[in-house]
Amino acid sequence: MFRYLIRRILWALLLFLVITFVTFVIFFMGPQDPARAQCGGDQATRSCLKLVTEKYGLNKPIYIQYERFFKRLVLHFNLGHSYQTGQNINQAVYDGARETGSLVFGGAVLWMLIALTVGVYSALRPRSLIDRTAMVFVLIGVSAHPIWIGLIFEYVFGVKLGWTPIANYANFFGATAGSGQPGGPWQWFYHLILPWITFAILFAALYVRMVRANVMETLNEDYVRTARAKGAPEHRVLFSHVLRNALLPVVTMLGMDVGVALGGAIFTESVYQIHGLGWSLITAIGASDFATVQGVVVFATIAILTLNLFVDLLYAWIDPRIRLT
Amino acid sequence: MALLEVKDLRTSFQTEDGVVGAVDGVSFSIEKGQTLGIVGESGSGKSVTCLTIMGLNPRRTTISSGEALWKGKNLLTAKPGELREIRGDDISMIFQDPMTSLNPVHNIGKQLIEAVQLHRDVSVKVARARALELLKAVGIPHAERRIDDYPHQFSGGMRQRVMIAMALINDPDLLIADEPTTALDVTTQAQILNLMKRLQEDFGSAILIITHDLGVVAETADDVLVMYAARVVEQTSVDQLFGRPQHPYTWGLMGSLPRLETDVERLTQIPGQPPSLLRPPAGCRFHPRCPHVMEICKTTVPELVPTQKDPEHLQACHLDEETKDREAAKLLEATMAAEVAS
Numbered sequence: 001m002f003r004y005l006i007r008r009i010l011w012a013l014l015l016f017l018v019i020t021f022v023t024f025v026i027f028f029m030g031p032q033d034p035a036r037a038q039c040g041g042d043q044a045t046r047s048c049l050k051l052v053t054e055k056y057g058l059n060k061p062i063y064i065q066y067e068r069f070f071k072r073l074v075l076h077f078n079l080g081h082s083y084q085t086g087q088n089i090n091q092a093v094y095d096g097a098r099e100t101g102s103l104v105f106g107g108a109v110l111w112m113l114i115a116l117t118v119g120v121y122s123a124l125r126p127r128s129l130i131d132r133t134a135m136v137f138v139l140i141g142v143s144a145h146p147i148w149i150g151l152i153f154e155y156v157f158g159v160k161l162g163w164t165p166i167a168n169y170a171n172f173f174g175a176t177a178g179s180g181q182p183g184g185p186w187q188w189f190y191h192l193i194l195p196w197i198t199f200a201i202l203f204a205a206l207y208v209r210m211v212r213a214n215v216m217e218t219l220n221e222d223y224v225r226t227a228r229a230k231g232a233p234e235h236r237v238l239f240s241h242v243l244r245n246a247l248l249p250v251v252t253m254l255g256m257d258v259g260v261a262l263g264g265a266i267f268t269e270s271v272y273q274i275h276g277l278g279w280s281l282i283t284a285i286g287a288s289d290f291a292t293v294q295g296v297v298v299f300a301t302i303a304i305l306t307l308n309l310f311v312d313l314l315y316a317w318i319d320p321r322i323r324l325t
Numbered sequence: 326m327a328l329l330e331v332k333d334l335r336t337s338f339q340t341e342d343g344v345v346g347a348v349d350g351v352s353f354s355i356e357k358g359q360t361l362g363i364v365g366e367s368g369s370g371k372s373v374t375c376l377t378i379m380g381l382n383p384r385r386t387t388i389s390s391g392e393a394l395w396k397g398k399n400l401l402t403a404k405p406g407e408l409r410e411i412r413g414d415d416i417s418m419i420f421q422d423p424m425t426s427l428n429p430v431h432n433i434g435k436q437l438i439e440a441v442q443l444h445r446d447v448s449v450k451v452a453r454a455r456a457l458e459l460l461k462a463v464g465i466p467h468a469e470r471r472i473d474d475y476p477h478q479f480s481g482g483m484r485q486r487v488m489i490a491m492a493l494i495n496d497p498d499l500l501i502a503d504e505p506t507t508a509l510d511v512t513t514q515a516q517i518l519n520l521m522k523r524l525q526e527d528f529g530s531a532i533l534i535i536t537h538d539l540g541v542v543a544e545t546a547d548d549v550l551v552m553y554a555a556r557v558v559e560q561t562s563v564d565q566l567f568g569r570p571q572h573p574y575t576w577g578l579m580g581s582l583p584r585l586e587t588d589v590e591r592l593t594q595i596p597g598q599p600p601s602l603l604r605p606p607a608g609c610r611f612h613p614r615c616p617h618v619m620e621i622c623k624t625t626v627p628e629l630v631p632t633q634k635d636p637e638h639l640q641a642c643h644l645d646e647e648t649k650d651r652e653a654a655k656l657l658e659a660t661m662a663a664e665v666a667s
Contacts, residue, residue, distance in 0.1 A: 222420060223427055245428070318430065320430060320432070
């Protein structure tokens with residue numbers, strides 16, 4: 001178990017190294033000039049360009065620049081600053097992660113609630129009216145694009161009915177003083193209702209189908225028959241014998257999907273003007289702001305690697321047949 | 326009064342292709358402490374008979390009729406709650422494949438304790454002590470240590486012992502064993518059969534054993550039911566069945582037993598395939614495969630009637646008894662079935 005952990009962490013470090021290096025290289029080879037961006041683009045003076053190039057070692061070979069970046073990251077947990085905006089990237093990633101995190105974790109709770117109730121019910125009553133209706137919604141959920149869903153929701157619930165805000169994010173711990181923005185837990189919740197639903201629909205649809213299929217398959221297992229033969233009531237059969245087995249693959253998927261989404265739920269963030277990581281990423285790519293992109297990639301990599309490790313440990317805990325060696 | 330009395334049991338399943346009559350008019354009774362064997366090929370309705378008695382068939386697609394009287398109470402019309410109280414307590418069941426019949430994510434102690442606590446209002450500690458007692462009774466070595474192990478840490482034979490322990494943990498009056506040895510290797514088979522016999526003496530349970538193996542029947546059962554294509558073709562005591570088999574299908578089964586003393590190139594087999602229960606053949610269902618087939622067999626269903634010599638010996642065949650006795654004698658000479666019986 002201990003050895004497994006060590007090995008996994010070493011692998012994660014290697015992966016981290018490779019991923020950051022590859023992104024570094026891609027942007028290094030891009031056409032943009034960081035020094036020019038720093039000096040104000042077209043108005044850049046020769047002396048400024050020289051100064052910046054010297055200061056950040058932009059004329060050095062790529063491996064030295066990468067080493068510089070990596071050292072700063074590992075030793076000081078510092079992602080540097082943006083050449084374009086001058087913004088501290090740690091702060092930018094933190095701000096973005098807060099909003100994306102709120103969106104993704106809330107959305108995950110929502111889609112799991114839907115997937116478990118609808119999926120299990122459909123599996124227990126296959127071909128019932130509810131099952132058929134659910135499958136129609138699954139088809140819609142899988143087919144409809146989040147941006148389209150978001151626009152419809154904004155129009156119907158925000159504009160026509162006036163129930164919810166149509167955009168923006170409210171900080172859970174209160175708004176920044178003097179910003180005039182809404183804040184606090186209720187505003188946070190209120191602003192995220194539509195984004196959560198929009199973000200959750202696609203995953204809810206996929207997960208309903210997955211839960212349904214897994215539960216139906218598990219219901220045919222011999223040990224479920226054994227449980228019934230023991231005289232176990234149906235709810236006990238379901239919770240103690242069926243679900244724990246049926247949800248194993250779902251747990252894996254959940255870990256991966258949440259990890260990937262933490263790198264930025266780009267569509268939902270765009271529709272609702274949530275300035276999360278996806279938003280930062282798109283803006284940064286548009287502005288050739290390499291340092292910010294690198295910051296988001298670093299965060300997303302860490303999120304995915306951590307969640308995958310967590311899921312693997314959880315998996316071994318749920319299923320005793322899996323041994324971590 | 327018999328412990329379990331089954332009268333004219335019929336079970337059919339609705340499938341996409343039509344209605345499949347899986348059990349068609351089966352009657353038998355089991356007394357306290359007695360062992361009844363049901364023999365037949367795969368798909369002959371043996372397992373479905375037991376699952377129907379236990380109420381374990383899929384509810385939506387199954388139609389059952391007839392009676393299964395448990396101590397006078399009809400199990401087929403009992404409410405789900407009443408059935409649940411009987412299952413695992415008065416009647417318990419062990420299944421064919423021990424590799425898949427235990428839940429892989431719970432340790433066996435937990436599964437045994439669950440079986441106790443579903444029917445007895447006792448603490449985990451008491452239930453665990455009982456579980457341990459049973460694990461020792463079925464011969465699990467180092468039971469104290471192994472009680473916390475998971476099913477995948479046991480071999481097939483050991484898992485079947487755990488299943489037997491779980492089935493016997495509430496002192497059932499009837500143990501239904503659905504092909505308990507089929508998935509095990511031969512030496513383990515003998516151990517499990519011996520274990521069941523010994524435990525039957527200790528616990529006094531009646532046993533309903535389902536098998537396709539006549540050897541198992543000979544070793545364990547008092548009475549036998551031979552089933553073919555959802556119907557009973559012969560029903561008698563073990564001694565009668567092996568001493569004076571009265572149905573061509575039974576002969577076929579016996580003829581396909583391997584013999585040790587004679588050298589044969591290959592085993593005798595019953596030609597053809599068991600019929601589809603979706604569209605079973607008219608008349609006697611065995612007639613397309615029967616070497617003694619007559620015109621009447623193709624049109625008229627033979628009734629299950631007592632033989633002239635023994636009113637307890639029921640058979641369903643149009644052949645006259647003299648021919649059958651002659652064929653049976655010929656068969657017994659040639660096979661070792663009689664030896665197996667003795």
